[in-house]
Amino acid sequence: CRTLNILSSGCWGHGQGLLTLPMISIILLAVLLIAILYKGQKRLAILTFYWERVSQIMDIQVLVQPESPSPTDHLCHPWPCDWMFFQENCYFFSMYTKNWTDSVTACQEMGGQLVVIKSHEDQNxxxxxxxKEGYHWIGLSDQKIEGKWLWLSLTWPLRDTIKYWGKGQPNNYRSRDCVEFKEDGWNDVCCTVVKCWVCKKSAASCSTK
Incomplete structure (x- = not known):
């Protein structure tokens, strides 16, 4: 599996508090004007004084500036920067593998759920x-009642998305009780097999921790 990053190489920053270029430019311009107006030792003393002040300001990095909220806070990026935003939900594509049960647990620990596909848009x-990321576990199984496929979100009926099964699936070969997502359709697989997985949660529940 490969990690999908909506934010290229990392998270968007939160109020990093760096000294702005306009501020530095104004200070340096003031120093230059003073250098033009004064001569000799007096000019040297004044230049030294202001240069020391500029250096101090740059070292401080303006830590007292209040933190500004990022315009992308709602995109779930505080969680490993690997969540993708789509239609008011966030999706996490794992970069490592687990069996189906452990994948369910992993999503819960991340504040989400092993993905439940509710529409044609979700499927697409x-x-x-x-x-290009391989096969992924989704939140569908018949572990509770053999032959009765249920989403982890029991309030969502399977009938609305049953058309997405792959050809000849589910075949329940050798007690295959869990479902993987494949490009050519869903497939039932033994739940103990390790695969990548997809988590889903509402964008409103994105954590900033």
């Missing part, structure tokens, strides 16, 4: 983003 989004 996952199909597009996972084409």
């Amino acid at each position: 989004f996952l199909n597009h983003t996972s084409k």
